[in-house]
Amino acid sequence: MTKKTKPTFRHLIEMGMLDKQAIGYLFQNAEHFLTSSLEKDALQKTLSGKVVTNLFFEPSTRSRHSFLIAAKRLGAIVINPDMSTLATAKGESLIDTIRTFEAMGTSLFVIRHSDNNTADFIAAELSSNASVINAGDGDNQHPTQGLLDLFTIHRHKPNFPELKVTIIGDILHSRVARSLIEGLHIMDAQTIRLVAPTALVPNDVDQLGVQVFHTMKDGLQDADVVVALRIQKERMQDASIPDPNKFYQQFGLTSESLAYAKPDAIVMHPGPINRSVEIDSSVADGPQSVILEQVRNGVAMRMAIMDCLLT
Amino acid sequence: MTKKTKPTFRHLIEMGMLDKQAIGYLFQNAEHFLTSSLEKDALQKTLSGKVVTNLFFEPSTRSRHSFLIAAKRLGAIVINPDMSTLATAKGESLIDTIRTFEAMGTSLFVIRHSDNNTADFIAAELSSNASVINAGDGDNQHPTQGLLDLFTIHRHKPNFPELKVTIIGDILHSRVARSLIEGLHIMDAQTIRLVAPTALVPNDVDQLGVQVFHTMKDGLQDADVVVALRIQKERMQDASIPDPNKFYQQFGLTSESLAYAKPDAIVMHPGPINRSVEIDSSVADGPQSVILEQVRNGVAMRMAIMDCLLT
């Protein structure tokens, strides 16, 4: 494979910033880190001496540690402040906190925040040439998750224009779904389908370029890629949303419902999984599942992104 | 000294897995790290690029940081997640959390949990060739503490078959005592004695191969090694257990009670110490105390164990 040209971008805020060439470069770079670093447990030096500051204003295990491991594998100094003692709690503004870490020499901010567009807002306020990665903002975007999802699909089914992809569950609140849908369009995926109860379909669904279904039978027909989303149990207190048992009966990914998809369809989930709510254990742990590969690919993709932004 | 043969084991779950040869190898390896790393403040590279994930589901200062320093001294990337924000708190199963960190590339899990046999359970569920160290499970085992205790004894009194060892206090709840007793048997220690109020002697004491005493005078007679255990004050609310003052009068290690042991006996305690409850300051800080040596030896022994499991 010929080496692709490195795209030039300073921040990664949303999937829509990227084109097919940039995503192709990131696939190649992530593949490189899978082989050179994860398989061999080898430390890289490309971020040696640089400071990466992880600012997660929402609790997170997997994304937070995925970025942490990726940055450390690249040799960076990683700052992972405990939000509860952060000066913003003392009334300092978010921007003053950011500028303080910037003045201390941060080269890259990884930002998760419950408010939409926080990463964008921060990127606009920086006075150095530091970079920003959006690690999830409200219900808006989660581009590194979208990219690791695309990379995982690419490793199993590289011909995107032939693919039928079905995304199931709480689309309404899912920044993961939003970034993945944008990415699939960039890669020219043939068909993108959503399967969800009416109350969990976003209002702007007409502008997403997708087909909407309300039964698994219709939505999963001949799918190549099946993505189950996490549904937060707290949301199910809303009367318009089915309770966990009903949701599982209608929209749970089980061996029965998965049988509507192609026999070699892959099954994805961003995690953490609610077993017996949105997915059955026989599927989550079954032969079609690539859920743990997504986690592994996530470290490699984040290495690829950081390397691309900072070197 | 001739170089001993490296034992081959993937996990360290309980003391009983080891034989005299394996423990001898670990003594030699720990001695090597004391000299080459701790004395010289020199970083090793043997775990460079490998990820060590510390999962402490119980609060801990000394063990947690001892493992952390040991792993960093060996050049590892160390993940030390804050339990309160861990996804297991969001309802993810323990095994899903473990598999996530495994997929991110963890080579070694260090596990502390309030449930007996958690480390064993986790080791059986791994799908990679990652290793597990039990850093304390319930009231069952704490093998790295047992090994650092043996190593500390070995550095002062290397001839185990001649030794009389006395362990004092809350044997019932002590995984430290249980691992040490097993280790002393493996090393063929001559005599192992327990001194405790009846309510703090375990039910299965007959199977432990020890002598039980209820007074310091009887239990400490001619001891070479004296181990005081931490007693948790909350347990003393139980009517069958003496209150702190009474416990100190009957079972506190003071210069008076220590005088029953041999004049060159060493005094050990796993920490943290309750001064004037299980031990007097004159003894804890006195010339026979090797309590801080235990802490130092703990870092070296954990380096030795990690090095042995992962290289």
Added chain:
Amino acid sequence: MTKKTKPTFRHLIEMGMLDKQAIGYLFQNAEHFLTSSLEKDALQKTLSGKVVTNLFFEPSTRSRHSFLIAAKRLGAIVINPDMSTLATAKGESLIDTIRTFEAMGTSLFVIRHSDNNTADFIAAELSSNASVINAGDGDNQHPTQGLLDLFTIHRHKPNFPELKVTIIGDILHSRVARSLIEGLHIMDAQTIRLVAPTALVPNDVDQLGVQVFHTMKDGLQDADVVVALRIQKERMQDASIPDPNKFYQQFGLTSESLAYAKPDAIVMHPGPINRSVEIDSSVADGPQSVILEQVRNGVAMRMAIMDCLLT
């Protein structure tokens, strides 16, 4: 510039320990780290293999992470325990906790504590040759902040004997002010003035070698350096202290009040800033502000101090 002679001191407890030569050496060393490490994002190796233990018994973002980054830039292993799970919470004495980390191989303790003289007390109890840096004790001293302040002044206005320095606000509770005043005297600053409401002037002000003013007009006249201090809003519940609005009217650093100072005066603040309480945004973010330079210089100065203590 000729290389200055390295001063020999093991601990940094208070500004008064230093003389002009020692401070001059630290300026030169901090300048070296600004150039060689911060500008180039280059890792140093001078503390490689050494353990730095950060013990912050008070919440802190900027100092804690400034020390963390400085130590990591020098190649140290940094231990940053979570205070809430620290064994001192289990009733272990502070000194036993310190001795435990000392036995694990700590070369340097960085201590912040709400009690005056804690760092000094700890330094006296160590049994190894580990060093202690006071990172703020009660309302007593914060010498590394004082040094980074002096260094920031030095980079803009190197001729201290000609300088008029004005410090504004809550002097009474400010260890920052106390360390800076001592440092300015060591450097032979011409004039040191305080501007504060009566209730925020310390009782021992007569011994500080300063002039006290109660209006901005009088206190800022012809100042070369203007330092606004943080005032904690909780303190303003005291009836003798103006409320935030009144405080801002009388003692807030605004473009109007700053106009009393020299036109090229620099504006400093230790952070975090309360905008519209002690300082106006137009000044904090204005051309005379060096507040973010202080943050950057803080990392370099802490590198300089650690390097000086440990090598």
